[in-house]
Amino acid sequence: MTPPKSPDTSPNSPSGPGPDSSPSPWSDLERPPLNAGSLRRALIRPGGLWTVLDVLPSTGSTNTDLAARAVDDAEGAVLIAEEQTSGRGRLERTWTAPARSGIFFSVLLKPSEVPAERWGWLPLLAGVATATGLSRAAGVDTALKWPNDLLVTVDGEERKAGGILAERAGAGDEAGVVLGIGVNVTLAAGELPVPGAGSLALAGAQVTDRDPLLRSVLRSLEEWYGEWRAADGDPSACRLLEAYTAGCATLGRRVRAELPGERTVVGEATALDTDGRLVIATEGGGREAVGAGDVVHLRAE
Numbered sequence: 001m002t003p004p005k006s007p008d009t010s011p012n013s014p015s016g017p018g019p020d021s022s023p024s025p026w027s028d029l030e031r032p033p034l035n036a037g038s039l040r041r042a043l044i045r046p047g048g049l050w051t052v053l054d055v056l057p058s059t060g061s062t063n064t065d066l067a068a069r070a071v072d073d074a075e076g077a078v079l080i081a082e083e084q085t086s087g088r089g090r091l092e093r094t095w096t097a098p099a100r101s102g103i104f105f106s107v108l109l110k111p112s113e114v115p116a117e118r119w120g121w122l123p124l125l126a127g128v129a130t131a132t133g134l135s136r137a138a139g140v141d142t143a144l145k146w147p148n149d150l151l152v153t154v155d156g157e158e159r160k161a162g163g164i165l166a167e168r169a170g171a172g173d174e175a176g177v178v179l180g181i182g183v184n185v186t187l188a189a190g191e192l193p194v195p196g197a198g199s200l201a202l203a204g205a206q207v208t209d210r211d212p213l214l215r216s217v218l219r220s221l222e223e224w225y226g227e228w229r230a231a232d233g234d235p236s237a238c239r240l241l242e243a244y245t246a247g248c249a250t251l252g253r254r255v256r257a258e259l260p261g262e263r264t265v266v267g268e269a270t271a272l273d274t275d276g277r278l279v280i281a282t283e284g285g286g287r288e289a290v291g292a293g294d295v296v297h298l299r300a301e
């Protein structure tokens with residue numbers, strides 16, 4: 001089912017009170033809830049990675065919730081929310097996640113045998129896996145904006161429709177990473193939280209049932225994670241570096257990386273190095289690699 005087309009004079013019309021205050025143009029019937037039972041049944045298989053802990057009607061942030069229980073939970077724990085009231089992005093920025101408008105979830109991974117310096121690949125791996133899963137389930141093309149954004153094209157313009165937040169959690173033998181993934185699915189034009197945001201629906205995907213999307217992204221994440229782990233976290237050996245490079249819209253573009261202390265690096269983004277840092281060929285003929293943890297903003301020039 002698709003959202004109502006303009007002109008729509010109903011009180012719920014996206015052309016109603018304005019971008020920030022307009023209620024959803026979707027009815028509850030068109031935005032069915034996630035089905036926890038079917039998600040569990042689909043994801044549980046012998047030797048499989050995932051355990052769906054819960055599908056919460058609302059929570060602050062699935063990353064915060066899962067991090068709080070990271071020592072006690074086994075790897076593969078998945079926490080899903082229909083809505084987040086304090087969703088977070090990188091550097092404690094806000095991630096807006098209105099009820100039933102997208103897929104919002106966190107997974108707990110504990111790749112204890114992979115050298116910890118390679119764990120920085122996990123958010124990039126999650127980007128590749130999410131793009132693969134969305135493409136399989138909804139036929140929608142997404143591009144990766146280094147380091148943690150998922151872009152869709154809406155009317156010829158790139159817009160952010162998703163993001164990934166990776167946070168270290170637990171300690172000692174139970175150390176791990178909470179990977180949080182958020183994708184705007186049904187958000188309509190009048191509901192966009194910030195300029196430059198987009199959604200799968202706005203990119204032309206005919207998706208209202210979010211269960212298949214979630215299943216597909218989690219399956220793809222399990223596949224990529226399995227390959228990466230089997231390769232001891234070496235992104236070249238498991239073709240992660242190749243896949244990220246192929247899907248990355250940042251490479252080949254002129255960018256401005258804003259670093260702490262008002263330092264900037266400007267030039268062409270040419271490659272990712274083996275640590276997942278973005279290599280920028282600067283105007284003076286040099287090359288500088290910037291890490292995801294250091295970049296405050298990365299803008300296309």
Ligand SMILES: Nc1ncnc2c1ncn2[C@@H]1O[C@H](COP(=O)(O)OP(=O)(O)OP(=O)(O)O)[C@@H](O)[C@H]1O
Nearest residue numbers: 089090093094095096149160193194197296297298
């Ligand atoms: N549902 C959403 N859809 C799209 N964008 C969102 C959503 N919620 C919040 N945002 C934007 O995402 C930002 C958080 O993401 P992040 O920390 O990756 O910053 P960014 O602006 O994407 O980074 P950069 O400047 O490097 O592109 C928020 O500051 C906000 O601008």
Ligand SMILES: O=C(O)CCCC[C@@H]1SC[C@@H]2NC(=O)N[C@@H]21
Nearest residue numbers: 061087088089090163164180182
């Ligand atoms: O764009 C970003 O900076 C990252 C956004 C990450 C959003 C997801 S939604 C599920 C999980 N819980 C959060 O609070 N954030 C992540």
